[in-house]
Amino acid sequence: MVDPLEPPPRDLPEKVLLRRIRQEHDQGAREELITRYLPLVRGLARRFASRGQPVEDLIQVGSIGLIKAIDRFDPDRGVELSTYATPTIMGEIKRYFRDKGWAVKVPRALQDLNVRLNRVVEQLTVDLNRSPSIADMAKACGVSEEEVLEALESGRAYNSLSIYGSGTSEEEDAFEIADCLGGEEGAYELVEQRRFLAPAMEHLDERERLILHLRFFEGMTQTQIAARVGISQMHVSRLIRKAVDVLRQTIVGEGEHDTRL
């Protein structure tokens, strides 16, 4: 029976709503909190507005994160709900992008191992002061070498929708097409290369152009590039492959019908 003297949930302070959710499993209080924090979800979702996914979808995904945060929040921990909810909402959105990036159906276990390998490779590179071997990676993850190879191969099916955008390094603003042309080229050859390269390079973002330049013109290793750009080595590998594919399709005009190796 509803107490007529009881103020509606929308008039109750947040602490009261949280107590009711925790102690009484009050659905009305829960819905009121969700409504109050939807602007936070919208604001966070809009940060990813230019990443190729409808904002409304991102808001829905973020709302799931908000609901999880509200259900798990412990007000006795001494943090604000907004502080707790923000990374949960962001994590849900980022997981959505990660899942969306898989071009083919890859078992979750392989996806997860691929993500773990991303971190493990970085850590082992620091620990060993060299690129790790497959055996090193398998041992660190507690899986077989074959599983590592399978997970790495499944990672090729992943198209990293750049949720982080291209602005990760001050190098990128300074990169020009001319930077990728060899110093020994004569003026005429310079013009020739610009003519062939320019249209194709437009299909790459700043970071992809920088990485290609560093790899194939400066001769830096993937590990060195990763440190310079501030991303993982596996991500560098993916971006190199993706950029080369884009250039090949643009310049050579490979279509979907081209099924040659």
Place this chain on the structure above:
Amino acid sequence: MDRVCLTLPDSSAYLPLLRLVLGGVAARADMTFEAMDDLQLAVEHVLRGREAKEDQITMEVEMGDGRINVYLGLLSDAGLRAEILGRSRPATASMPLLHRGTVLRRLVDDCGLERETPAGFSLRLTKMCRCDG
């Protein structure tokens, strides 16, 4: 030197299989992940950039002495042959940034033509197992 040989149809559908086999051999040879990745990319770049199609492709992988040699053949792509021999300069290639001579020099430690026949040639790619930058 231990040798693994794989023959398969010249179709992009088999590229993942090529990579897996190459990865498996690299793991046996205790190659670093970065070196393995470079070698896989080198093989992909050679095979995917061809203009001439074959009925089938053979990849032979040889390991020992701290290195892996990959032999791809028989290939008939004249453009690839010219780029490997240095007879096609990056500036005048149809895809200068993707000039296979340029790219392979960065990805592998050595490459060259092996076994030239009227039907085509075999390309060798050599990569040291330890890639220390």
